[in-house]
Amino acid sequence: MPDTQALVNDFLNQLKKRKIEGSQATAKQTAELLRSVISQTRVPYTNQAGALIDSVKAVGERLIAANPVELAVGNIVRRVLHIIREEDVSLTTAAMAGLNLSAVSDDEDDADRDDRPVLSAAAVAAASRSTLRPPSLQTLLEDVPDSAAVPHTSSSGGDSEGKSKSADKSSRSRKLKHDVIEAVNELIQDINTCHEQIAEQAVEHIHQNEVILTLGSSRTVLEFLCAAKEKKRSFRVFVAEGAPRYQGHLLAKELVARGLQTTLITDSAVFAMISRVNMVIVGAHAVMANGGVIAPVGLNMVALAAQKHAVPFVVLAGSHKLCPLYPHNPEVLLNELRSPSELLDFGEFSDCMDFGSGNGAPLLHVVNPTFDYVPPKLVSLFITDTGGHNPSYMYRLIADYYSADDLVVQRRPTSGN
Template sequence: MPDVQSMVNEFVIKLKKRKVEGSKSTAKLTAELLRSFISQQRLPHSNQAGALIDAVKAVGEKLIAANPVELAVGNVVRRVLHIIREEDLSLTTAAVGGLSLAAESDDENDTEQDDHPVLSATAVAAAARNALRPPSLQTLLEDIPHSAVAPPTSSSGGDSEGKSKSADKNSMTRKLKHNVIEAVNELIQEISTCHEQIAEQAVEHIHHNEVILTLGSSRTVMEFLCAAKEKKRSFRVFVAEGAPRYQGHAFAKELAGRGLQTTVITDSAVFAMISRVNMVIVGAHAVMANGGVIAPVGLNMVALAAQRHAVPFVVLAGVHKLCPLYPHNPEVLLNELKSPSELLDFGEFSDCLDVGSGTGSPLLHVVNPAFDYVPPNLVNLFITDTGGHNPSYIYRLIADYYSADDLVVRRKSAS
């Protein structure tokens, strides 16, 4: 069995060298790594969830730092943290239920004490439930004590468990870990099947004789279009080639191979063609909490053209691409400058690029950003595994999938 730490380091190096790219494969690898990390983690007897969370956080921090632009890593780490919190909660509420039952059976012997434990048990459960939810107006007045109550939750749970049975405690240790791993497995399953989930909705969105425009290459878009084709929809696809990597060429080839009517256009022809298009369907690199999209370069232009001609701009994104952060200055901070070799052949501009000649700094610069930021007001619809959503609704999904504690802590430690 390989050492986990070396596995982590190996993955970090891979991320740093950009050996793993693409949000889906990164997300899947991260989830698998965290699964094996959790399964090999030794847990103390008291406050296991806290220890597990701290350990995962430490690893997560390393992974995120390795490639901060690949937001899927952070997303998966936060999802796993959320899973741990959830599983811990369901275990403690079960334990608390048992506790209050025990207290009730005790109450014949000793009446004055029983009132208190029952109350505190329900209060503890309520506080724990609140801790998972994002802060809301509802908890505004209630929330001062919950931070004070939260730490004792686990310790008091541990105490009473210890009092009752030590064997039970042992099973609970294993149970938490087992449940978490089970849930992480589900997460991995979800990431690998998200294409199919999204593609299932294709017929609802693509109609007969429509013209669809897309840019570059995306696995999700491919499955989506083919799913509509399989349901006997006949439509045409315009593929913008997606300079500088020209992934659109391969994409168009594959579409044609699957029997779809395909037209290849240059990126600069998007505006000329958009008036004939019924819908723009694209993939995304990440979806931010405000509904903005980090997408392959060139898509902001497509979105603007679509808005100009009131063409619906639809973004397909698996749930693992939902990022709970708000973009600030995304054009710069969440971007990556790729190698200029994608733009220029070696030696083509070597005389202008020569650092040694004349002034010492080259006259010609080549900048090759990887991503565009599409602001939320340009996006009409997000299609995720769970259905179609408005950009303003994204925050709701994020509240479902991530717990508020993880966002803040992560950002603080990252900065």
């Protein structure tokens, strides 16, 4: 226990000080941290899933609060919670099916659901399976909405309690934890390989002699372009430098090193160059539930330019960047203001920053936001590790990755604290 606590605190510090660059690294570290939290959690005999969920939630709340702008943290916390629920349900249905097949007198089963007439195993399995799924029209008339509407504890609590009476308790508890850790390992694997998965699709999208525009630097974009190059596509890349951090310079350098024809332009030249461009390919910081994109600053302008000239605007995003929340005033609430030193040299402008003049506040203010919000209607296509998707389809991916009960997890601590 104490050593996970130390790990958690360490990670919290890093998040608070913004020491971790990039959502992929953050996602990976979050997943690894949660994995160790799960393995350290003592599980009681009854309601094991509930115990795991509670401990993950307790850590998750603090992580999210440490850096609410880094949405990848919240995404991974929710993914892990979803994994726990999923594994619990699959174990439950397996146990249930075993019970009904083997035992002729399924008295426990009856006692469990005495309010209903006798159900066949298939019905039980279907019912418990659908607790995980988001509510749909199909389940509207069935019992499911009731349990889905009630907070999480009841959904797993009652069911697993009934089961553990019959199934071998200790093995089952170890089985659940084991399965969950396996699944989290898979998740970490997915995060690691998402670049390759996305890059594999490059040849389908980049064609011979095309001109691609990108802004700033993103590892996903770099791999994507290089993958197309490796498949013997010859094309040109325009790189907008991405002020104020000028990461575009680094990207251009990398691309040239890999033998790609590269042109470096200023951000303000995007509109001038866009008419020559066949496709805009950019990375994202996060993708919201409505298909809107939180992206490095300057991309909204690029998206508008692309729309003006009917150039496809393609966003590459690993599945850990899919966020199940809807953006509310994202330009302000999901933005981060960085140090003004990236914009200007303190030595030169120190006299403008004089606090002694006038009413005590300097006349010069520097605002350096990190992110832009690109509304979904400006995005032509999302490429994730599972393939290409329309912005209006993002909700479907999100429904696959997250369970509806967990969406609010993060809202509670912010209002509570």
